[in-house]
Amino acid sequence: MKHGFREPWSIVAWFLAPALLGLALFRLAPIAIALVGGFTGTRLTGETVWVGLRNYRRLVEDPSFWNAVEVTLLYNLIVNPLQIVISFALALLVLRPTPLVPFFRAAYMAPMTVSLSLTSILWAILLEPTMGPVNGLLRSLGLPPQPFWRSEDQALATLIGVASWKGVGYWMVFLLAGLLLVPKELHEAAMIDGAGAAACFRWVTLPLMRRPLAFVLVADTAANFLLFAPVYLITQGGPNGATALLMFEAYQAAFTYLDKGRALAISSVILLVIGVLALLELRFLRERGG
Amino acid sequence: MTRLTRRAGLAGAAATGALASLRSRAAHAATKLQVIWMGWPEGQVKPLMDSFRAAAPEVELQVETIPFVQIFQTLEVRLGARTPDPDIFICDSPLTASYAARGHLLDLTPHLDASRFTKSAIEAASWQGKIYSAPFGSSCPVLFYNKKLLREAGIEPPPADVEKRWTWERLVEAARKLSKPEENRWGFSFEQQERPYMLLPLAQSLGGVALSPDGFKAKGYVDGPAFLEAYSFMQKLYTEWKVSPQGLFDPNLPVEQFGNGKIAMLVAGTFNEATIKTKYPDIELGVAPFPRFEKGKAVTPTGAWHIGVNPRTRNRKEALAFIDHFMSHDLQVLWFELRPYPPVLKSVWEKEAKRFETDMWRIVRYELEHTAVPRPATPGFREYEDILRTALRDITTGADVKATLTAAAQKIDRELEKYKG
Numbered sequence: 195m196k197h198g199f200r201e202p203w204s205i206v207a208w209f210l211a212p213a214l215l216g217l218a219l220f221r222l223a224p225i226a227i228a229l230v231g232g233f234t235g236t237r238l239t240g241e242t243v244w245v246g247l248r249n250y251r252r253l254v255e256d257p258s259f260w261n262a263v264e265v266t267l268l269y270n271l272i273v274n275p276l277q278i279v280i281s282f283a284l285a286l287l288v289l290r291p292t293p294l295v296p297f298f299r300a301a302y303m304a305p306m307t308v309s310l311s312l313t314s315i316l317w318a319i320l321l322e323p324t325m326g327p328v329n330g331l332l333r334s335l336g337l338p339p340q341p342f343w344r345s346e347d348q349a350l351a352t353l354i355g356v357a358s359w360k361g362v363g364y365w366m367v368f369l370l371a372g373l374l375l376v377p378k379e380l381h382e383a384a385m386i387d388g389a390g391a392a393a394c395f396r397w398v399t400l401p402l403m404r405r406p407l408a409f410v411l412v413a414d415t416a417a418n419f420l421l422f423a424p425v426y427l428i429t430q431g432g433p434n435g436a437t438a439l440l441m442f443e444a445y446q447a448a449f450t451y452l453d454k455g456r457a458l459a460i461s462s463v464i465l466l467v468i469g470v471l472a473l474l475e476l477r478f479l480r481e482r483g484g
Numbered sequence: 485m486t487r488l489t490r491r492a493g494l495a496g497a498a499a500t501g502a503l504a505s506l507r508s509r510a511a512h513a514a515t516k517l518q519v520i521w522m523g524w525p526e527g528q529v530k531p532l533m534d535s536f537r538a539a540a541p542e543v544e545l546q547v548e549t550i551p552f553v554q555i556f557q558t559l560e561v562r563l564g565a566r567t568p569d570p571d572i573f574i575c576d577s578p579l580t581a582s583y584a585a586r587g588h589l590l591d592l593t594p595h596l597d598a599s600r601f602t603k604s605a606i607e608a609a610s611w612q613g614k615i616y617s618a619p620f621g622s623s624c625p626v627l628f629y630n631k632k633l634l635r636e637a638g639i640e641p642p643p644a645d646v647e648k649r650w651t652w653e654r655l656v657e658a659a660r661k662l663s664k665p666e667e668n669r670w671g672f673s674f675e676q677q678e679r680p681y682m683l684l685p686l687a688q689s690l691g692g693v694a695l696s697p698d699g700f701k702a703k704g705y706v707d708g709p710a711f712l713e714a715y716s717f718m719q720k721l722y723t724e725w726k727v728s729p730q731g732l733f734d735p736n737l738p739v740e741q742f743g744n745g746k747i748a749m750l751v752a753g754t755f756n757e758a759t760i761k762t763k764y765p766d767i768e769l770g771v772a773p774f775p776r777f778e779k780g781k782a783v784t785p786t787g788a789w790h791i792g793v794n795p796r797t798r799n800r801k802e803a804l805a806f807i808d809h810f811m812s813h814d815l816q817v818l819w820f821e822l823r824p825y826p827p828v829l830k831s832v833w834e835k836e837a838k839r840f841e842t843d844m845w846r847i848v849r850y851e852l853e854h855t856a857v858p859r860p861a862t863p864g865f866r867e868y869e870d871i872l873r874t875a876l877r878d879i880t881t882g883a884d885v886k887a888t889l890t891a892a893a894q895k896i897d898r899e900l901e902k903y904k905g
């Protein structure tokens with residue numbers, strides 16, 4: 195004990211070492227490999243060679259890359275605010291301890307327990323246009339069946355829907371935890387001062403939720419930028435590039451086009467975009483806090 | 485008495501234990517061969533592997549079977565690491581050039597007696613004049629049909645005579661009578677709705693050529709007039725005439741739907757005959773040749789699974805013994821019995837002639853000799869296949885045919901660039 199007190203930093207270092215080592219090994223090293231690898235190419239015979247900016251030059255000239263950038267940005271522009279609004283609303287709904295609340299909390303969180311690949315397969319079957327049960331239901335209600343995954347106009351929206359089905363329960367948990375930490379006394383004080391429910395929410399709850407919201411926004415954005423399984427398993431980026439997210443482009447570059455340099459260059463672009471967006475999001479939520 | 489027995493028993497147990505440990509040590513010392521194999525049903529894989537195990541007990545075989553939809557990616561990862569693992573892998577014949585150009589295949593020319601194999605099999609195994617993969621099967625799709633459904637719809641079935649084969653136009657006419665999309669009943673489907681393997685012959689029937697003769701240019705070929713016409717026709721199967729169910733990209737699904745009587749006619753590989761007969765014994769199965777276009781010629785796909793040896797293997801002798809065993813007459817007969825792909829050994833066709841006296845095999849034999857066109861020989865086949873596959877997939881769901889093929893040709897050319905010079 196005494197020894198420990200004399201050298202607290204070494205103890206801290208020892209306790210942190212495993213986590214830091216993991217961080218370096220599983221996070222920083224791959225990032226470094228991707229950043230450096232983006233400037234390399236692979237010869238047919240397997241040797242890696244330095245190619246400078248060639249991978250990036252080719253990306254810039256490639257219409258399918260720009261399509262993927264467009265689709266990825268559009269997807270994220272819609273899916274992130276949507277998921278946050280829904281998960282915040284769900285968190286508010288299950289905040290008050292009424293009798294059935296534990297059931298609803300569990301129900302909203304249930305999709306969390308299903309893996310993303312299983313979710314994809316499940317929804318691929320449910321929304322299968324010819325034989326899927328959802329269209330069967332629509333037909334029996336006298337409504338026209340929908341093409342879902344198979345239409346250029348609906349595929350991205352369907353993807354957003356499925357990703358949100360899986361995601362909102364998860365993010366709800368973080369927001370619910372945040373809401374439970376908002377002191378009741380503040381609400382009571384505001385009510386006594388004559389604030390209605392809306393004013394309470396706007397001036398008490400929301401400002402105090404800035405930190406959990408910032409975390410959820412940044413983490414959700416990162417998760418959605420890295421979405422891959424449903425695209426790979428269901429649409430393969432189609433129809434006609436409608437769901438070609440950048441992650442899938444990176445995968446294709448590596449495993450279909452056998453071009454590791456291109457894959458790593460795309461990964462680096464994704465990292466850069468996520469980094470910039472995360473900074474913007476954090477700043478947005480901080481400034482307003484004053 | 486009791487004590488003695490117990491002691492004897494103990495001694496026995498100790499001896500067995502010692503023996504077991506000896507044996508496990510022996511097993512440990514044995515040469516290990518890592519094999520990556522196609523994810524066919526276990527009953528079609530294990531007997532082959534067991535046959536090798538019996539022939540070469542000193543070799544320990546470790547077989548990984550990978551599903552069709554993942555096998556090419558898996559092989560890319562494993563071979564891309566450029567280690568001795570796997571020693572042996574199943575190799576789609578048109579990828580022979582791709583693997584060979586990148587140093588993933590051992591030159592088997594000095595090892596294989598080419599004269600034992602059919603000409604088309606050796607062609608599919610060769611790249612720049614050398615044999616890089618050991619032919620293990622060939623392929624030839626035929627037109628299967630459900631006799632009962634055709635009879636009920638008053639349709640005269642397609643003749644088995646290759647000279648009188650149906651045209652695609654005739655097929656669509658019949659398929660329209662057989663289809664009721666709202667009841668999930670369909671006149672026709674391809675087994676592989678998106679795979680160039682099965683769909684290239686449509687364009688080739690109209691005079692299309694898959695790739696420039698040097699194997700490096702798709703522009704002017706993949707987006708040429710024959711491709712445009714053939715795949716516009718194909719698109720109408722799904723979007724205009726609605727005779728084919730959309731989106732059944734997993735090849736098992738159309739076969740299953742055919743077996744359940746939801747699809748009346750199916751263009752599919754010969755090996756499905758056995759599957760359909762065992763899994764759906766009630767189907768009255770008819771067989772006819774692969775159709776052609778009215779103004780076109782008959783063209784059929786071919787090529788299939790070969791076996792490759794990793795040039796980095798540390799167990800070359802055992803790996804070549806594996807190849808020898810799998811190229812033996814007896815094993816190829818066993819393989820044919822398990823999964824009837826058209827054989828690649830001349831001796832199987834000759835000595836087993838009786839098996840090939842059915843309509844289906846008469847058709848197949850004719851096609852392999854007269855109409856079969858192998859897929860283009862290019863080191864970039866992996867990229868070619870996947871880009872064209874995605875394009876065909878999009879076309880079935882209604883994408884603009886010309887724009888899709890033009891974009892595909894551009895992409896293919898971009899990717900083939902790396903193999904030049």
